[in-house]
Amino acid sequence: MDAVLTSIFEPGFFTSEPVRVAVVVGGAVSLVSAVVGVFTVIRGQSFAGHSLGDLGTTGGAGAFLVGANPLWGFVTFAIIGAGAMELFGARRPRGRDMATGIVLGAGLGIAALFLYLGTTQSNTTGATITILFGSMFVIRASMIPVFALLSVLALAVVALLYRPLLLSAVSQDIASARGVPVRVVGALHLLAMAVAVSLSCVTIGAILSTAVLIGPAAAALRLTKRPGLAIAWAAVIGLAVTWLGILLAYDSYYWPPAGRGWPVSFFVVALILVVYLLADLANGQKARRAGPRAIASDKGPGVVAGRAWPSLPPEPGAE
Amino acid sequence: MTDTSRPGVRDEEILSLEGVSLWLSGREILHDVAFSLRAGELTGLIGSNGAGKTTIFRVILGLETPSAGKVLFAGHPRQRRSKSIGYVPQSIGLDPDVPLRARDLVALGLDGDRFGIPLPSRSRRQLVDEVLEAVDAQGFADARVGKLSGGELQRTLIAHALIAKPRLLLLDEPLASLDIRSEQEVVGLLAKIAKAHAIAVLISAHEMNPLLPVMDRVVYVASGRAASGPTEEVVREDVLSALYGHHVDVLHVHDRILVVAGKDETHHTELERTRTVVPRGLG
Ligand SMILES: Nc1ncnc2c1ncn2[C@@H]1O[C@H](COP(=O)(O)OP(=O)(O)O)[C@@H](O)[C@H]1O
Numbered sequence: 389m390d391a392v393l394t395s396i397f398e399p400g401f402f403t404s405e406p407v408r409v410a411v412v413v414g415g416a417v418s419l420v421s422a423v424v425g426v427f428t429v430i431r432g433q434s435f436a437g438h439s440l441g442d443l444g445t446t447g448g449a450g451a452f453l454v455g456a457n458p459l460w461g462f463v464t465f466a467i468i469g470a471g472a473m474e475l476f477g478a479r480r481p482r483g484r485d486m487a488t489g490i491v492l493g494a495g496l497g498i499a500a501l502f503l504y505l506g507t508t509q510s511n512t513t514g515a516t517i518t519i520l521f522g523s524m525f526v527i528r529a530s531m532i533p534v535f536a537l538l539s540v541l542a543l544a545v546v547a548l549l550y551r552p553l554l555l556s557a558v559s560q561d562i563a564s565a566r567g568v569p570v571r572v573v574g575a576l577h578l579l580a581m582a583v584a585v586s587l588s589c590v591t592i593g594a595i596l597s598t599a600v601l602i603g604p605a606a607a608a609l610r611l612t613k614r615p616g617l618a619i620a621w622a623a624v625i626g627l628a629v630t631w632l633g634i635l636l637a638y639d640s641y642y643w644p645p646a647g648r649g650w651p652v653s654f655f656v657v658a659l660i661l662v663v664y665l666l667a668d669l670a671n672g673q674k675a676r677r678a679g680p681r682a683i684a685s686d687k688g689p690g691v692v693a694g695r696a697w698p699s700l701p702p703e704p705g706a707e
Numbered sequence: 708m709t710d711t712s713r714p715g716v717r718d719e720e721i722l723s724l725e726g727v728s729l730w731l732s733g734r735e736i737l738h739d740v741a742f743s744l745r746a747g748e749l750t751g752l753i754g755s756n757g758a759g760k761t762t763i764f765r766v767i768l769g770l771e772t773p774s775a776g777k778v779l780f781a782g783h784p785r786q787r788r789s790k791s792i793g794y795v796p797q798s799i800g801l802d803p804d805v806p807l808r809a810r811d812l813v814a815l816g817l818d819g820d821r822f823g824i825p826l827p828s829r830s831r832r833q834l835v836d837e838v839l840e841a842v843d844a845q846g847f848a849d850a851r852v853g854k855l856s857g858g859e860l861q862r863t864l865i866a867h868a869l870i871a872k873p874r875l876l877l878l879d880e881p882l883a884s885l886d887i888r889s890e891q892e893v894v895g896l897l898a899k900i901a902k903a904h905a906i907a908v909l910i911s912a913h914e915m916n917p918l919l920p921v922m923d924r925v926v927y928v929a930s931g932r933a934a935s936g937p938t939e940e941v942v943r944e945d946v947l948s949a950l951y952g953h954h955v956d957v958l959h960v961h962d963r964i965l966v967v968a969g970k971d972e973t974h975h976t977e978l979e980r981t982r983t984v985v986p987r988g989l990g
């Protein structure tokens with residue numbers, strides 16, 4: 389038993405400080421991303437989510453250039469980007485895509501410049517890798533409160549807007565007719581998304597942040613048709629793939645090429661893909677078993693003619 | 708579902724538009740539109756594509772502010788965005804992945820505008836079940852909304868609108884994507900809802916024949932102008948010719964009415980319909 393455990397959790401896994409920070413911060417961040425991601429997917433804003441990550445690259449690269457903590461660069465640029473997208477026609481879905489694309493292109497160009505300047509100045513290519521692909525094991529424990537605060541902020545926004553977000557995902561018109569300030573709700577969701585994405589830019593990398601935003605959410609939507617459960621599934625999947633990814637990365641230190649661990653981000657993203665494929669498979673199975681539903685609710689014309697409307701009295705003056 | 712707290716009074720005037728005009732992007736979309744809706748009555752808002760039907764709904768809902776004229780709700784200037792108006796838009800373009808069952812969508816009709824996460828509540832669940840039953844939607848209550856058929860989705864959206872106990876129900880082209888059988892089901896359902904709960908129901912359609920058996924009144928719209936009243940007083944050659952600004956034929960063929968607007972090709976739809984045989988009545 390012990391032997392099995394030590395082969396799963398290689399020596400030092402639970403005592404290593406970087407691992408503990410990665411487990412806490414990486415786990416929390418993936419959970420937040422996954423939960424926010426559910427709303428991102430159902431609002432059809434996956435592209436905007438991806439773009440916020442790319443814009444984060446600009447911020448992270450800028451922060452690296454001036455010697456600041458990349459998190460601040462990520463947060464600042466993602467929020468500015470979200471604001472820009474909102475300003476330039478975020479109300480119309482097509483307009484939103486174009487606005488997003490334009491803001492995005494400009495951002496990535498600047499990122500390329502910053503990264504070029506930064507790496508040629510200091511002669512390190514490691515920074516580029518860290519910003520693009522993240523690095524959970526180099527997060528300082530002193531940053532935990534900041535990560536916690538931003539995580540709570542993003543979660544609080546989606547918890548507060550839970551029902552208006554669902555209603556406006558069904559129909560913006562119905563929502564605004566009911567008095568939901570759809571514009572404000574949309575902007576706040578974009579803010580939550582910007583925060584979630586900046587956090588995952590640090591842990592998983594700017595390029596891969598989309599994977600933890602969209603992947604667990606997409607898998608969750610295959611697994612359930614209930615809103616609360618979808619969020620719960622997304623959270624569990626986000627947490628599970630991240631923790632498992634950290635474990636595998638730690639263990640991979642003993643894999644070939646020995647003495648150099650594989651990146652966590654690789655494992656997390658690969659696991660997300662596996663989970664998504666499994667969820668899709670499970671969904672297909674369920675659909676096949678639930679097939680007869682459509683037939684059962686399709687009543688023949690005879691039934692329609694003699695239909696009784698259960699809780700309504702007969703129409704006055706009907707034959 | 709029977710609402711005793713606010714018994715609707717039959718024939719009570721619920722909504723009236725007085726001389727409503729609306730300019731959008733430098734164009735007059737609505738011109739001097741006036742009509743009123745009464746509790747327990749079903750009114751058809753009839754007009755071809757682009758006539759201004761959806762815009763009239765948006766004005767009633769407060770999503771557009773009229774450039775001139777008044778919208779009165781129960782005799783008073785309508786307070787912005789009221790729960791007393793239920794709305795089923797023309798097409799909702801639902802993402803098939805939205806994690807909502809029909810019953811969740813109906814529940815959102817009750818409190819979808821509120822903040823925070825709802826606690827499970829037995830009375831809420833019961834109310835949802837009652838409304839689902841009233842629209843005969845129990846059979847697909849637990850199906851994902853993105854997987855519902857056109858008729859099922861219409862009934863779910865009607866339940867969504869009804870659960871807030873509105874006094875006015877607006878439905879924008881609810882029959883547009885339905886086959887004839889679902890069309891009759893939805894029309895019959897709406898007529899019964901109007902009578903049973905004394906709700907004023909306004910249904911838009913580019914084709915009036917499916918509504919003829921149940922329609923108490925008609926608001927006929929053409930190019931942003933409207934004529935309203937009992938069907939037989941409005942759907943007449945003199946009235947519609949004046950509305951269109953050129954001669955219009957109104958033909959009665961069996962139980963159906965055909966409006967042939969001469970050179971106006973937008974009315975082909977009315978003619979095409981006649982080729983499909985539609986049984987009259989709702990059984
Ligand atoms: N926001 C807007 N700006 C400019 N024109 C508009 C706007 N909304 C609708 N219209 C125009 O108003 C007319 C009536 O549109 P609509 O009410 O949607 O017609 P219907 O619902 O009867 O098909 C159309 O010609 C449409 O192009």
Ligand SMILES: [Mg+2]
Nearest residue numbers: 760761797879
């Ligand atoms: Mg319309």
